[in-house]
Amino acid sequence: MSAISPEQISKLRSDFAADGGAKVAQNAVTTTDVLNIALNRDVVASTDHSFTTKIDDWKVTNQRASGRCWLFAMLNAFRPGTMKEMGLKEFEFSQAHIHFWDKFERANHFLDAMIKTSDKPIDDRTVAFLLGRPIDDGGQWNMAVNLVMKHGLVPKSAYPESKSSSATRRMNQILLHLLRASAAELRGLAADGASEAELNAHKETRMNDVWRILCIHLGTPPETFDWQWRDKDKKFHREGEMTPHQFVERFIKDDIEDFVCLVHDPRNAEMQTYTVEWLNNVVDGPPVIYLNIPIKAMKDITRAMLEDDLPVWMGCDVGKQMQRQLGLWDANLFEFENLYGVEFGLDKAQRLEHHQTLMTHAMLFTGVDVVDGNTRRWRVENSWGDDRSGVKGYFTMNDNWFDEYMFEIAAPSKYLSDEMKEALKTTPVVLPPWDPMGSLAR
DSSP states (O other), X not given: OOOOOHHHHHHHHHHHHTOHHHHHHHHXXXXXXXXXXXBXXXXXXXXXXXXXXXXXXXXXXXXXXXXXXXXXXXXXXXXXXXXHHHTOSOOOBOHHHHHHHHHHHHHHHHHHHHHHTTTSOTTOHHHHHHHHSTTOSOOOHHHHHHHHHHHXXXXXXXXXXXXXXXXXXXXXXXXXXXXXXXXXHHHHHHHTTOOHHHHHHHHHHHHHHXXXXXXXXXXXXXXXXXXEEEOTTSOEEEEEEEOHHHHHHHHOOSOGGGEEEEEXXXXXXXXXXXXXXXXXXXXXXXXXXXXXXXXXXXXXXHHHHHHTTOOEEEEEOTTTTEETTTTEEOTTSBOHHHHHTOOOOOOHHHHHHTTSOXXXXXXXXXXXXXXXXXXXXXXXXXXXOXXXXXXXXXXXXXXXXXXXXXXXXXXXXXXXXXXXHHHTTSOOXXXXXXXXXXXXXX
């Protein structure tokens, strides 16, 4: 062990004072946003927003002050087919509707987990993790599928946004307090020898409270709604009264349950399935299962889907090497090492292992640019609105960024190779609840 000495500090001072480049960098960074200084002009100047394949001709959506990206991206993946079915130029599913059911199901899943882990001490790492963020807005593709299959979908007009769906922080704080209090009650009852039936009865009582709070904040979700519309050719259509499940059956032609979650996780073996303990939102719902594949294979599948006019749901580390106003990602977009004169290091696997990267956002691929058979950039539909965010809400991802910060896509099974289909039969390796492969749900 060695402490920092006065002599060491004195040398650091003198060395920095004698470094002309460091002094110029200091002058710049102390008065200007470091991202503006480090922005690589060569990358910006050499990247345009044109693509050989571009399938989107609709406006982006806006999740506003919420973490519902995974739900927005999933619904956005299916809306082109739904718009085609209805003959519409613009359409949105109700993101608030599926968000309501996620909150309700997730609360039940959390309280069920509290019962199942009630024999563990309060400072057990798994219990502490579950108590940490049980009602966040995030989620995974399979979790969205669970919600659609159980609760259906409705058009946005049938269940519009509320203040709390567009800005979830206050509601989440209230629910968090209620759920933690409920967890304490359930653990106390279990410690006193309550039966499973008694614990579930208390959970049901508290779920009544969750329902009440959600309805107050978001509105009561409809059992049925009346659906009629005028298409882009001004022709009127009426379906009449529908349930959320009937709406899915009528207007979503894709087999939602056929999609497979493919990840690139260089820490772990490829052609092997993985799951994350406690990562789910619906009790007894199908688990979140990933198949780990090479990054090139992920690119090939993404490109093939886009060239077949299918948008691609994906998860990535959105904030790394990103300029939001330009709508641009590149692995070398910011020249931090040159600015600071410091080598940062870490490859993709090491960044995952050392908490320097993880999945933070879900979006949609809607285009790709191919030159002489080689992919050089990707078009991305974000859900941050079209004001001061990319080019009318669309972003450009250079291919080198895909290598470093892309982690997951959802693809129909027909796009998988025979080797991948065989690998889906492997017994999933169970990763701990805090593994970065579960981070999108937080």
